[in-house]
Amino acid sequence: MSAGKILVVDDDPQIRRVMKATLVGHGYEVIEARTGEDALEKFPQEMPALVLLDMNMPGMGGLETCRSIRSGSDIPVIILSVRNTEKDKVAALDAGADDYVTKPFGIEELLARIRAAMRRSPSSSEGGPRGYTAADLEIDFDTRKVHANGKDVRLTPKEFETLRYLVAHTGRPVTHRELLQAVWGPDYGDEPEYLRVFVNQLRKKIEANPGKPKYILTEPWVGYRFAG
Amino acid sequence: MPRLKLSRFLISVLAVAAILALYRLVLPVNNTTVALSLLLVVLGVSARWGLAEATVASIVAVLGLNYYFLEPVGTFTIDDPQNWVALVAFLVTAVTASQLAERVRRRAAEAEERRLEIERLYELVQAMMLSGSARRTIREFVQRVVQVFGCEAAAFYYRPGEEFFRSGPESNPVTDHDLLAAAEVDELSVDAPRMRATAPVRLGGHPLGAMALVGPLPSDQTLRAIVNLIAITIQKARAIEDASHAEAARQSEVLKSALLDSLAHDIKTPLTSIKAAVTSLLGTAAGTDRELLTIINEEADRLNQLAAEVIAMARVEAGKLHLEKLPVPAAELIEAALADLAGVRRGRPVTIQVAPDLPRVECDPELAQHVVKQLVENAFKYSPEASPLTISAARKGEKIVIGVADRGAGIDDDERAHIFDKFFRGRRYRFETKGTGMGLAIAKGIVEAHGEKIWVESEPGQGSAFYFSLPAARGGER
Numbered sequence: 140m141s142a143g144k145i146l147v148v149d150d151d152p153q154i155r156r157v158m159k160a161t162l163v164g165h166g167y168e169v170i171e172a173r174t175g176e177d178a179l180e181k182f183p184q185e186m187p188a189l190v191l192l193d194m195n196m197p198g199m200g201g202l203e204t205c206r207s208i209r210s211g212s213d214i215p216v217i218i219l220s221v222r223n224t225e226k227d228k229v230a231a232l233d234a235g236a237d238d239y240v241t242k243p244f245g246i247e248e249l250l251a252r253i254r255a256a257m258r259r260s261p262s263s264s265e266g267g268p269r270g271y272t273a274a275d276l277e278i279d280f281d282t283r284k285v286h287a288n289g290k291d292v293r294l295t296p297k298e299f300e301t302l303r304y305l306v307a308h309t310g311r312p313v314t315h316r317e318l319l320q321a322v323w324g325p326d327y328g329d330e331p332e333y334l335r336v337f338v339n340q341l342r343k344k345i346e347a348n349p350g351k352p353k354y355i356l357t358e359p360w361v362g363y364r365f366a367g
Numbered sequence: 368m369p370r371l372k373l374s375r376f377l378i379s380v381l382a383v384a385a386i387l388a389l390y391r392l393v394l395p396v397n398n399t400t401v402a403l404s405l406l407l408v409v410l411g412v413s414a415r416w417g418l419a420e421a422t423v424a425s426i427v428a429v430l431g432l433n434y435y436f437l438e439p440v441g442t443f444t445i446d447d448p449q450n451w452v453a454l455v456a457f458l459v460t461a462v463t464a465s466q467l468a469e470r471v472r473r474r475a476a477e478a479e480e481r482r483l484e485i486e487r488l489y490e491l492v493q494a495m496m497l498s499g500s501a502r503r504t505i506r507e508f509v510q511r512v513v514q515v516f517g518c519e520a521a522a523f524y525y526r527p528g529e530e531f532f533r534s535g536p537e538s539n540p541v542t543d544h545d546l547l548a549a550a551e552v553d554e555l556s557v558d559a560p561r562m563r564a565t566a567p568v569r570l571g572g573h574p575l576g577a578m579a580l581v582g583p584l585p586s587d588q589t590l591r592a593i594v595n596l597i598a599i600t601i602q603k604a605r606a607i608e609d610a611s612h613a614e615a616a617r618q619s620e621v622l623k624s625a626l627l628d629s630l631a632h633d634i635k636t637p638l639t640s641i642k643a644a645v646t647s648l649l650g651t652a653a654g655t656d657r658e659l660l661t662i663i664n665e666e667a668d669r670l671n672q673l674a675a676e677v678i679a680m681a682r683v684e685a686g687k688l689h690l691e692k693l694p695v696p697a698a699e700l701i702e703a704a705l706a707d708l709a710g711v712r713r714g715r716p717v718t719i720q721v722a723p724d725l726p727r728v729e730c731d732p733e734l735a736q737h738v739v740k741q742l743v744e745n746a747f748k749y750s751p752e753a754s755p756l757t758i759s760a761a762r763k764g765e766k767i768v769i770g771v772a773d774r775g776a777g778i779d780d781d782e783r784a785h786i787f788d789k790f791f792r793g794r795r796y797r798f799e800t801k802g803t804g805m806g807l808a809i810a811k812g813i814v815e816a817h818g819e820k821i822w823v824e825s826e827p828g829q830g831s832a833f834y835f836s837l838p839a840a841r842g843g844e845r
Contacts, residue, residue, distance in 0.1 A: 151636050153636075153637065157639075221639070225732075226691075242636070242639040245642065245643075245664075246646040246650070249643070359699075360732050
């Protein structure tokens with residue numbers, strides 16, 4: 140029983156070789172595609188559990204491929220790219236990617252991202268999580284109770300929704316725009332300052348050390364990520 | 368030509384003679400009718416041919432009228448004073464009318480000539496279709512102006528290019544010297560006997576050179592029109608040239624940027640395979656293997672860093688830094704930089720001093736964060752391992768100054784002047800500490816792209832403090 144089927148899409152044969160060897164070594168089944176077009180062709184036949192997608196490929200490119208996959212499926216997609224600017228990351232996340240990893244990367248980091256993305260399997264995110272439990276943080280989304288660092292914590296409705304959205308996408312960077320639109324509504328999106336204030340409040344309430352957050356991490360200039 | 372002229376005189380005289388004969392021999396009428404008929408003939412001659420023919424015709428008519436019709440007939444004498452008046456009136460009328468007719472004719476001829484010249488100017492304009500190159504325009508001009516205006520030769524001195532262009536016979540009679548001299552004067556000058564005209568060519572006081580035409584010349588007015596026409600055409604061609612140069616320069620910048628991107632891609636792609644492979648092996652390796660694989664891993668990181676720096680340096684030098692400015696809190700820049708450096712910090716004590724009411728800074732956050740990161744990373748590298756670091760942000764007028772101070776050895780005076788130079792490395796560290804000597808040069812490039820300054824204050828033995836300024840965001844209190 141494999142840990143899951145991963146579609147590796149990259150135009151560089153050496154990268155596909157390394158990925159195949161490593162991922163197979165960690166119990167995954169690997170299918171390869173050379174281009175975006177190739178990937179879209181294989182996708183319906185193979186039904187992978189996750190796609191690792193190179194951003195810069197000849198032909199339709201990673202972003203376009205990601206959008207095409209997203210139009211028919213919500214399986215996890217991780218975009219890999221040599222570019223690491225905020226603009227590229229936001230573009231990838233906006234195209235529907237679950238995560239973004241900058242090349243070159245250590246394999247442990249990639250495996251961690253793959254595991255995080257797979258945990259949020261598409262079926263379980265339906266209707267959001269019921270709760271979250273860790274040693275110093277307990278969240279019950281049904282009763283809207285939060286217990287952090289041995290105390291009950293009162294959250295405002297917006298703080299609570301922000302936390303719920305982040306937890307529902309645990310491990311994935313959520314862009315400022317996405318979070319604002321999910322919690323405040325579709326008219327918002329260009330006020331990251333607004334969010335900053337809320338997130339700082341939220342951290343003061345649930346983090347043991349708000350200056351060095353353990354749960355709500357900042358993705359500089361991109362957004363936030365809930366580390367579960 | 369003289370024969371034609373002679374036949375005109377002959378015909379004029381014959382016409383007068385015919386009238387005289389008609390009335391004398393066939394149709395007896397009174398003298399007034401004869402005189403009026405003759406006047407019509409004279410007017411006809413003057414309208415058709417000109418004053419000279421008409422004058423000859425009118426003299427013959429007067430003599431004939433006198434001889435054959437005025438009493439006493441058959442002599443050139445006149446008895447009746449009334450007839451004298453009639454004769455003089457006839458002569459004056461004939462000559463005056465002829466003169467008027469001649470003037471109208473000449474005007475018409477002149478107008479026709481102007482019309483022709485304008486037509487030719489128009490032809491010249493059409494011939495000089497904008498080529499987008501001043502040189503090609505001038506080359507075309509000197510050829511076409513000769514064809515269109517029927518001159519023998521043309522010459523042009525193009526001042527911005529210090530070039531001479533000629534058309535016509537091999538031995539063009541206009542020397543370079545003539546053209547250079549013409550460029551210095553203010554007005555068109557026409558040398559009628561030698562059949563040549565020279566004129567300076569300028570547009571709005573902006574000198575473009577001089578031109579010369581040799582051979583049958585059009586009128587002065589047309590010459591001036593030609594000079595203006597060529598000036599405007601050259602100026603237009605130059606404008607197009609400039610625009611296409613700017614476009615070419617822009618495209619070469621775009622190309623450079625695309626090359627840098629593809630270079631980054633090409634270097635990082637093999638590094639990705641190496642790094643993924645080696646970190647995968649590191650997961651299970653032990654002992655010597657682990658040590659060796661760790662070295663490969665670290666060196667892969669170093670190569671990656673080097674590639675990133677080379678590309679950043681190239682971007683800075685190509686002026687290709689694209690700033691996307693936003694108002695951001697200085698504290699966020701500092702925190703993001705420290706988060707990036709978590710791997711190399713190794714428990715180093717860092718104090719952050721940021722005034723709580725500090726306005727935000729107007730900058731490209733990623734690039735500004737890179738500068739902070741570079742300064743902090745340098746401080747980590749070049750000061751003793753457990754020594755503390757202070758990162759500060761403070762307002763100075765319209766600016767926010769961000770500083771990174773260490774308790775290291777400080778920087779000697781002579782080295783301080785070069786510390787932001789590309790590839791410069793302090794002599795103490797040249798061989799001991801890893802580095803490319805590009806970090807501070809890149810930081811300086813980024814700060815200068817924001818129109819701001821970066822500097823260092825240092826006391827040998829006391830430590831160093833690097834500062835850079837960024838504009839405070841307007842109305843951006845936190």
